[in-house]
Amino acid sequence: MSLDRTAQNKDCRIKTAPIDVSPSRQIAIVMSTQTLRPYTGIRIIDLTRELGAYATRLFADLGAEVIRVESKQGRADRQNPPGVAGLDPHRFGGVPYAFLNANKKSLTLDLATAAGQNVLADLVSHAQIVVYEAGAQADVALADLLAVPGARIVTSVSYFGLTGPYSQYVGTDLIAQSLGGIAWLSGEPDKPPLQLAGQQSVFVTSLYAAAATAIALWDLEATGHGHVLDVSAQEAIAHSLQNAIQVYDLEKRVSSRGGEGVRDATEAAYACKDGYVFLAAPLALPASWNGIIQWMTEEGFEGVSRLHEADWADRATRCKAAMRSEFKLLFERFVANKTKQEMRDNALKRKLVMAPVSKLADLQDDPQLVYRQYFQQVSMAGLDHPVAFPGAPYRLSEPLWQIERGAPALGQDSEAVLAGLAASQKTAGGQA
Amino acid sequence: MFPQFLKGIRFADLTWAGAGPFSTKLFSDFGAEIIKVESGSRVDPVRAGGPFRDGIAGINRSGYFASRNTGKKSLAMNLKSRKSRDILYDIIRTSDVVSNNFGPGAMERLGLGYDEVKAIKPDIIYLSMPMYGEDGPLASLLGVGMTISAVTGLMWQTGYQGEGPIGPGTHFPDHAANPYHAAFAIMAALRHRRATGRGLKIDLSQVESTINCMGLPFLEYALTGQERERMGNRSPFHAPHNIFACAGADDWCAIAVETDRQWQALCQVTGLSELAADPALAHAQGRLQQVERIEQAVTQWTRQHGAKDVMARLQAEGVPAGMVMNSRHLMEEDDQLRHRGYWQTLDHPEIGESQFTSPPFLLDGERVNLRRPPLLGEHSEDLLQQLLGYSAAQVQALRDDGVLE
Structure with a gap:
């Protein structure tokens, strides 16, 4: 399958030049390069629900015009729980929607009619990128999008990919974490495998999709060749299993939860006076291990003598469950009267690999994040007060990353987008 | 390519x-x-x-x-x-x-x-x-x-x-x-x-x-001031939603029912007609209140079948289910990854031939x-x-x- 349509579209760079000639975009066109953002002038048709929504947000945060095309009833992802108190999810969406769709626009179409489908095709024909989420809830068929003439990037995201025996399987985050292999690696040996919090398969899939889409766009702009990406959440998770694949392939050992036989006895979360701290003090991090011993010695902690015995000098022995249990008891005794802040201060002073296990409630008071003014206050449609959002995932030396608006209300941008489309068609017609 | x-x-x-x-x-x-x-x-x-x-x-x-x-x-x-x-x-x-x-x-x-x-x-x-x-x-x-x-x-x-x-x-x-x-x-x-x-x-x-x-739980906290407690493999919104023990040793299958229709299909596949008929369980809210009862019943069924079988039977009826794969399962048993040519073999002067994961997408x-x-x-x-x-x-x-x- 190739979308190489160079015969139809020999100079893509001209064809895909800024296409939205709405007043705001006209201003953008004449802006000096001082205000150009990395994806200014790129239009993305967003047909994602959950797995791909963060991918398009990454582009929107850097200036792309990302247009959610939704049915009149609104796309299913607006209903993803939890809801936002006091807001109608149909119109404003719930919490996941609010986070994943900031900076985007919403256009509603009656996709059940030929007229609606024609408008969608027009929008696609004026877009450089389409991100499509496959599955039973999809409002349109991928084949219809691929049939629209012109060269562009069409990125499909799905739980298992568009082909193969699982392609019709129904996925969720838990299912992807299970079939991808990360759940197996998490948790404790005598208990079930454990899902990671926060819908991580959504983010892993979207991050791979976004990076690959950006690279494919680079090629489109250089050569005029369109591309189709078929991103699988299962594959994305399986690609991110640390070294578990290689451990099995080369040494025929199956990595398992609890790190039995792999992870040092000192790598875990430990209870302290007011919460938990994470420590890593394996022999491979000698400053951390020696620093802990030194600290215990300075405080006259009697348990330290045990850590001088020979079995603690042997890397393989230290990876055994009994050592893990013993260290936990010993270390938790040492830190039982120490606060998370004291532990962090000592980590800095003694160069230990150790940090508090933060609650979400702690993040806005994290001194580093406060110093770097990390969190952003965002106005959300329907709310009369701004809400804290995580800030930029990377800092650029120019102010190119911005959250300019919260996630759009249903159909909020329909008129403006359609007016822009009509104007660009008129312009294109005039040039023809 | x-x-x-x-x-x-x-x-x-x-x-x-x-x-x-x-x-x-x-x-x-x-x-x-x-x-x-x-x-x-x-x-x-x-x-x-x-x-x-x-x-x-x-x-x-x-x-x-x-x-x-x-x-x-x-x-x-x-x-x-x-x-x-x-x-x-x-x-x-x-x-x-x-x-x-x-x-x-x-x-x-x-x-x-x-x-x-x-x-x-x-x-x-x-x-x-x-x-x-x-x-x-x-x-x-x-x-x-x-x-x-x-x-x-x-x-x-x-x-x-x-x-x-x-x-x-x-x-x-x-x-x-x-x-x-x-x-x-x-x-x-x-x-x-x-x-x-x-x-x-x-x-x-x-x-x-x-x-x-962590944007999803963080934003929920920012909006409500409430932080959820750890829930293992459960969901605050859906039930049943967990990883279930299956017939083999260390053999697990995730099941995540997100709609009432999937609930009915699950009951049908597992033969839990009594639960299917219970009006208290018809919607997520009621199932969340009786999640332990439901999980016990489902476990009785999953314990009788291998994880791969549990997955295939439930998915055939549209119920989200997935075997919990380890590295050996992924490399040797997973039909999907094999079908999509996910594993690549590269030769290397000192390692010899070994397996690599492909970038997780097909390109054209x-x-x-x-x-x-x-x-x-x-x-x-x-x-x-x-x-x-x-x-x-x-x-x-x-x-x-x-x-x-």
């Missing part, structure tokens, strides 16, 4: 260990020239860390290193030597990107701080990815991937119900959130440079990057084929002679002086 989408882009890549090299690997897989600048005396810890072919350690035998460095070139130098700095400056003059994931200040100590690099290559794209960012009161806190999980809420939120935090079993943020946010930022910077002629500095705090991947219906990772210093002489125009005698002198390692 071997896509050459990024041909002509060159990295002077000083990243090492996990997160940094996993980011720059994406660029070599798409045809960019990634010059991995490494040291034989202070070796990349992942080269030393294994796993190794047949369990026999060796600097060129690590599968972990191999999986993070496909298609790169290796230049091995003593980075503390003045001459190696000059070589590096020559390489940087011909490069588009300089990348590192050292702690704050390390690049400056090597004479490779942003200002110095920018002075010799004004439009350079410069990526740093220290754990907590380049400046601030905790910038010098040492960390590994699990430390990042700890300070971002990911570890706190991940654990069994009623027990303490556990966190991911891997250094999870190193293997997706941070490398691919970095890759996305580099592509944006390349595009920005093409449009404006200006390079960019990218300061990727791995903590700030990872908190975005095909796999992106990988090229093998480099031996330590494999390309040093070629790079100096062909890229920088050094003579064979100059290269030998550098080797004799211990500059090349």
